[in-house]
Amino acid sequence: MEKQINKKIKVDELPTYKFTTTDTEKPSYKENARDFKKSKYNRSFSFGIDNLKQFGQFKIMGWIIDFKPIIKKFIIKQYDSLFECYAYNKTDLRNSIFGRIEYIQELKQ
Numbered sequence: 244m245e246k247q248i249n250k251k252i253k254v255d256e257l258p259t260y261k262f263t264t265t266d267t268e269k270p271s272y273k274e275n276a277r278d279f280k281k282s283k284y285n286r287s288f289s290f291g292i293d294n295l296k297q298f299g300q301f302k303i304m305g306w307i308i309d310f311k312p313i314i315k316k317f318i319i320k321q322y323d324s325l326f327e328c329y330a331y332n333k334t335d336l337r338n339s340i341f342g343r344i345e346y347i348q349e350l351k352q
Contacts, residue, residue: 252276258309265305276313277331292339299329320345 254272261269272279295301299311314329317336321344330336333347 252313254279254308260307261305262307263305267304270303270306296328316350318348318350
């Protein structure tokens, strides 16, 4: 599947899955996916940022919003350790990680 890097994609258009037996309605967001993610990738604490960076998914109220169709996978070396993260671009990733980053490399899918 080809990545859809498009600023016009709304959060509601992304794949959404129910992961609990909750009776809550599917969350509805009117903003585009890029703005939603940009608000999460900042230096302050943001609920759900760990799942978004590690798995490319955002969990909220028993629902999973899958951002993998529009984000990229990166490998990061920090403090002699390598780990993988999902982000829209390197800038968002640098803004959300504390400490010294030795390098960031995009992984081709």
